[in-house]
Amino acid sequence: MIGPIGLPKRRSGSCAAPSEAMQRRTFLALLAAAGSMLAGSGCDRIAESIESLIDPDDRSPGPAVSWSPRSATIDQAAHLLNRITWGPRPGDRALLATPQAVEAFIDAQLEPESIDDRRVERRVAALESAQVPRAELYELPPALIAADLARERLLRAVMSRRQLSEIMADFWSDHLNIAITKGECRWMKLADDREVVRPHAMGRFRDLIRASLTSPAMLIALDGLDNKVSADASGAAESGFDPARQEERPNENHARELLELHTLGVDGGFDQRDVMEVARALSGWTFTHRWRRFFTARVAFDPARHDGGAKVVLGTVIPAGGGAEDVERLLDILCSHPSTARHIARRLCRVFIADPPPAAAVDAVADAFIANDGRIRPVLRALFATPAFREDPAVRGRLLKRPLRCVVSALRALEARTDCGAGLLGHLRRMGHEPFQHSTPEGYPLEAPPWLGTLLWRWNFAADLVRGAIPGTSIDRAALGRRFDFGTDPAAQERLIAHLLGRRPDADEMEHIGIPAAGAADSVDPIALVTALASPAFQWH
Amino acid sequence: MALTNRSISGPGNVPRGRDDAESGLGTLVVVFLRGGADGLSLVPPIADDAYHRARPTLRVRAASAIPVDDRFGLHPELRPLERHLAEGRLAIVHGAGSQDETRSHFAAQDFMERGGEHGGGWLARYLRLRASAGLLSPLAAVAVGDVQPESLRGAPTAAVMRSIEDFALRDVTAEEFDSPGASARRERLSASPSDVRSGASIAVGAESRSFLTRLAALYGREPGALGSAGRATLAALERIDSLRSTPRSTSVGYPAGGFGRGLRELATLMRAGLGVEVATIDMVGGGLGWDTHFVQDQAFSALARELALGLDAFWSDLGEHRARTTVIVLTEFGRRLRENSSLGTDHGAGSALLVLGEGLRAGTLAPGGVRADWQDLSDERLAGPGDVPVLVDYRKVLAELLPRVGPPGATVDPRGVFPGSG
Numbered sequence: 016m017i018g019p020i021g022l023p024k025r026r027s028g029s030c031a032a033p034s035e036a037m038q039r040r041t042f043l044a045l046l047a048a049a050g051s052m053l054a055g056s057g058c059d060r061i062a063e064s065i066e067s068l069i070d071p072d073d074r075s076p077g078p079a080v081s082w083s084p085r086s087a088t089i090d091q092a093a094h095l096l097n098r099i100t101w102g103p104r105p106g107d108r109a110l111l112a113t114p115q116a117v118e119a120f121i122d123a124q125l126e127p128e129s130i131d132d133r134r135v136e137r138r139v140a141a142l143e144s145a146q147v148p149r150a151e152l153y154e155l156p157p158a159l160i161a162a163d164l165a166r167e168r169l170l171r172a173v174m175s176r177r178q179l180s181e182i183m184a185d186f187w188s189d190h191l192n193i194a195i196t197k198g199e200c201r202w203m204k205l206a207d208d209r210e211v212v213r214p215h216a217m218g219r220f221r222d223l224i225r226a227s228l229t230s231p232a233m234l235i236a237l238d239g240l241d242n243k244v245s246a247d248a249s250g251a252a253e254s255g256f257d258p259a260r261q262e263e264r265p266n267e268n269h270a271r272e273l274l275e276l277h278t279l280g281v282d283g284g285f286d287q288r289d290v291m292e293v294a295r296a297l298s299g300w301t302f303t304h305r306w307r308r309f310f311t312a313r314v315a316f317d318p319a320r321h322d323g324g325a326k327v328v329l330g331t332v333i334p335a336g337g338g339a340e341d342v343e344r345l346l347d348i349l350c351s352h353p354s355t356a357r358h359i360a361r362r363l364c365r366v367f368i369a370d371p372p373p374a375a376a377v378d379a380v381a382d383a384f385i386a387n388d389g390r391i392r393p394v395l396r397a398l399f400a401t402p403a404f405r406e407d408p409a410v411r412g413r414l415l416k417r418p419l420r421c422v423v424s425a426l427r428a429l430e431a432r433t434d435c436g437a438g439l440l441g442h443l444r445r446m447g448h449e450p451f452q453h454s455t456p457e458g459y460p461l462e463a464p465p466w467l468g469t470l471l472w473r474w475n476f477a478a479d480l481v482r483g484a485i486p487g488t489s490i491d492r493a494a495l496g497r498r499f500d501f502g503t504d505p506a507a508q509e510r511l512i513a514h515l516l517g518r519r520p521d522a523d524e525m526e527h528i529g530i531p532a533a534g535a536a537d538s539v540d541p542i543a544l545v546t547a548l549a550s551p552a553f554q555w556h
Numbered sequence: 557m558a559l560t561n562r563s564i565s566g567p568g569n570v571p572r573g574r575d576d577a578e579s580g581l582g583t584l585v586v587v588f589l590r591g592g593a594d595g596l597s598l599v600p601p602i603a604d605d606a607y608h609r610a611r612p613t614l615r616v617r618a619a620s621a622i623p624v625d626d627r628f629g630l631h632p633e634l635r636p637l638e639r640h641l642a643e644g645r646l647a648i649v650h651g652a653g654s655q656d657e658t659r660s661h662f663a664a665q666d667f668m669e670r671g672g673e674h675g676g677g678w679l680a681r682y683l684r685l686r687a688s689a690g691l692l693s694p695l696a697a698v699a700v701g702d703v704q705p706e707s708l709r710g711a712p713t714a715a716v717m718r719s720i721e722d723f724a725l726r727d728v729t730a731e732e733f734d735s736p737g738a739s740a741r742r743e744r745l746s747a748s749p750s751d752v753r754s755g756a757s758i759a760v761g762a763e764s765r766s767f768l769t770r771l772a773a774l775y776g777r778e779p780g781a782l783g784s785a786g787r788a789t790l791a792a793l794e795r796i797d798s799l800r801s802t803p804r805s806t807s808v809g810y811p812a813g814g815f816g817r818g819l820r821e822l823a824t825l826m827r828a829g830l831g832v833e834v835a836t837i838d839m840v841g842g843g844l845g846w847d848t849h850f851v852q853d854q855a856f857s858a859l860a861r862e863l864a865l866g867l868d869a870f871w872s873d874l875g876e877h878r879a880r881t882t883v884i885v886l887t888e889f890g891r892r893l894r895e896n897s898s899l900g901t902d903h904g905a906g907s908a909l910l911v912l913g914e915g916l917r918a919g920t921l922a923p924g925g926v927r928a929d930w931q932d933l934s935d936e937r938l939a940g941p942g943d944v945p946v947l948v949d950y951r952k953v954l955a956e957l958l959p960r961v962g963p964p965g966a967t968v969d970p971r972g973v974f975p976g977s978g
Contacts, residue, residue, distance in 0.1 A: 471792075523773075551775060
């Protein structure tokens, strides 16, 4: 009984319970059962995919012997790994040994299609919801969708070789935040991630916002479905809306967030009049959950609900009669506005460089945004070329990791095997950073202060990770020991700690983390490992 | 605990125990009656003929009710709350609830805990806004129970604990990592003088320093906000640790069961001044809980008794923290006026909401009495299939209580906590 509980009440009266519709899962289960009787090979394939879900076997490429930072401060290569990836794995540092290698690395990350990522794609494809078309998502329990969505985010962050893409996916998820718990977003947020955020994460800003504007989840989350022309009342009854619950005016929620959060920014120079005009331009988009017994999950433009008059947005006229094309004219205005360029530049610089973001870098990135028509790749390339990002030692290691990064960077650093399942999510929930659970449209905060209350849970995560107390996630200390030449290299433990901190530990850290002053440790000291992950230095990146 | 004062005392801004009293930090305790509690039995409209007619077997008779005013009484098992009513610190809002009309437990609880059709909880939004006004204690939000409630979903910090012991740093010891073979090897190494001089013994020595001591040293030297936060967390752990050995109050008689146990832990925590700003605790009771479709009478009496005894004991146990504590008792919906054929009641709409606190001001609330915006429960006044109408949005009451939470002056805009509820 998914529907009656999960559907928002205002629409629940207008459609029958989804349980009456064709149950794809039931069908698939029958098919699988039939298949296993007929062909053993199919069964093996299923077993293989389940195995791959439990055991990623994701060892980083590169030399078997790991190469740790030798500098007492975070050097440029360590800095790049800290910011362009979710955290360095043991082999990664050695790959950036030369300036040419550094440039090649950045180039590749900016062209994610050039990177073979089949291993993580296979893992993600094995998720139950992965191949389910948008409309059929309604046949899945919301809990499964939430778990799959979070698991995909984690799997990709931990395993994907297209690391920059994954950072950008997270960036846009916050920028265009939709909480998965609101109404039908329980199902449609997954479609939003698949159809809006991921395809455009490294694409063109305007395409991203265009996709978002008519994404079912966004229309649900920001009440765009309630946004219709004032005069119209007849169309409402036909499409199943309860007119008694409708305010007889356009709903401004989506318009306001589009201006305030998605494009211009709160100080971007718009006023209430602009909000109302944008709401008029966006009016008329509808979402059909189902048609008779079939789920449709279709977004369509209904001219009867659209305000066909002329609109004036930020001083520019959108002529009357544009209909569905109003959205395009609106995006012409918003996406090319200098305030939008600055707003996006500021947020990018805050995530990649420093908080507060350095003014010169923001200027350079905003200029690149305008010059490249909001194409994300040249914008990021410009950001990576700023002196603040590239050369300034003062910004290195001075961004507080949000809990998701804290967890993912630890998993990557220790080459953990993980199913990215409930055990790991429980830790993120305690830290207040479970993917897709932020309630309000502004997304999880980028700044540090709201995250400072999470330290105890970070410390306990470190302990549970190292002691193997997280269900579905484990580290192999013996393999880690071999990676860092424990037993032969007297400095093995120090090198392992340096790998975790991105620089050599200072004398105090050596003492408090518990690094043997002399003599070759023959295995990784677990308490030192826990302490290093829980230390202040590991909270920065 | 091997923490020295030196290692944990940091510059300013660190929430200090017992100093909650000095700083005047207010705490909101949200008691949720899961299952849909029958407001008409908690606070029966004893003067209303329609009520008596609709509930021939389940009604609370005027003679047995605890009188409140000329319209309402309290269920006889709520006797422990009588003194609070008389002393003006109990306020009741009848016909309170949410706009959710599904009459589904799941949907209605979510709606109430999220404060509307939002993702994430209303307490979480409060804490997010509060966090930008000053450092939150690691124990700013405490959920007593096993799971984080929806109201705290997305909170910047939330300690879920059944007991004080749950707020603890993992005890990482060398022994637990030792496989039998490894410890045998260590003994063998230690037996050899040459090995003792080498790395093996040093490693053992390093391991003997606890995880906690190491953290105290590392965060003790960390500058800035992260260092402060680390030291504050360690200080909270130290205080909690001292509470572990403190016997819980025995003079106060809590009711048996999870609700009483949880409240006792919470009172101990709050008395210690650990910066608790919001706390949640569910009351489900035994048996079928508040969802009394079937033979309601006895089950309800037991629940009402447990609720009243628990709240009264909690209040006594709080000591001087009483002055800064507000308790609100919520339920997802009330129950239908007319009793059903199984001597029970079905899911309804409005219920009774209780607020316990010193110095409650009249507004939505009527301290020391019942606010009910209906004249009687005749048919034309009922909502939907015959339910007490929701005449007061529960969010209005919560918004009114917000200034009593957190440090004085750190006001949080209710519009941010309840977006769009206007």
